[in-house]
Amino acid sequence: MWTADDIPDLSGSTALVTGASSGIGLATALHLARRGAEVIMTARDRARGxxxxxxxxxxxxxxxxxxxxxxxxxxxxxxxxxxxxxRPIDLLVNNAGVAMIPRRTTADGFEAQFGVNHLGHFALTGSLLPRLLAGQGARVVTVSSGAHAMGRIDFDDLGLENGYRRFGAYCRSKLANLLFALELQRLAGGKLLSLAVHPGPTATSIMRPGVFTRPVTSFMRLALKAPEKGALPSLYAATHPGVAGGTYVGPGPRALTPSPRALDEDLARRLWIVSEELTGVRFAALTSRP
Known part of the structure; x- marks a missing residue:
């Protein structure tokens, strides 16, 4: 069974991990640093960071x-x-996110779970693209979830103004993560590797007060895996020398099959175009669309 001890020597590489102040992001950053990577940790809350x-x-x-x-x-x-x-970036781990929060909007007016989990990482990846392509063999790993299979994207109501459900909004954002990761690989060809991961049920800061009732939260903290184990799919996707671009890595770690909706290339292209329009970020260095 693959473990963090199997991570190869990463000396000379630079990794950027979003949401590294706790949970899976913190565990990911720690193991990458242990194996010699120069690690840039990002955090919204500088004190926690x-x-x-x-x-x-x-x-x-x-x-x-x-x-x-x-x-x-x-x-x-x-x-x-x-x-x-x-500096060049060899590895970008799009890990940060929010989950099942009450409806709110980002600074730019986007529904927050879609805005943070998908659009924020879309803009970050596109803006970093020249630095990712500056070296050779760069990877982008985007943390999705098995919940993506329950996601739906209504392009006529991206703000979810006609009905907001916390879990539904979360599933939508995770579907967007997976659609983005797979479309990025299609556009990139051999210029970089793009992968997605499903960490599995993990005890992270999603277990904060207010998301679930206190008894449910207490039970889930006992039942769910530790962040160290939840980080293994991310670490595998980020470092395993034989993993192919476009792979969706789950617990084990092992390759998973995305849902049919996540494999819908027309949906992925539409989401990509809308995301470019909303963020103003375009991946100009990649293969142009026909």
Missing amino acids: RVALERVRAAAPEGRVELRGLDLADLASVRAFTDDLD
Whole structure:
């Protein structure tokens, strides 16, 4: 069985992990640093981020790790973040996200789960594309979920103004993550590898008060796997030398088959075009569409 001990030597590579202040993102950053990667951790909450940074530095004292602020709910923050980066990126792990929150909007007016989980990462990846293509063999790993299979995208109601359900909005955002990852691979060809992952049921900050009732939250914290195990699909997709672009990695880690909706190329193309229009970010360096 593949474990974090099987991660190859990553010396000389630079990895960027979003949402690295806790949970799966923190575990991902820690193991990448342990194996020699230079790791850029991002966090919206700088105070929590600094605590996480010190945890990684303590666990990987020889590692090169830094923290940068990034708010995926604000496209201006994404632009400022990418403008400030001055080095090639070999690995981008699109991990950050929100889940099953009450309806709210981002700084740019998008429904928050769609705006943060999908549009924020779409804009970040597109803005970082020149840095990803500056080296060879770059990878983009996007954290989706098995919940994507229950997702639906109504392009006439992207703001979910005609009815908002927390879980439905979450499933939609995870479907968008998987559609994005697979379409990115189709467009990139051999220029980079794009993969998606399903961490499986993991005890992360999604278990915060207010998402579920207290008894359900307590039960789920006991029943769910630790973030260290939830991070294995991300780490496998990010580092395994034999994994192919377009693979959807789940617990095990092992390759999973996406839902039929996630494999709908027409849906993926439409989502991509809409995402370009909403964010103003275009992946100009990739193969042009016919």
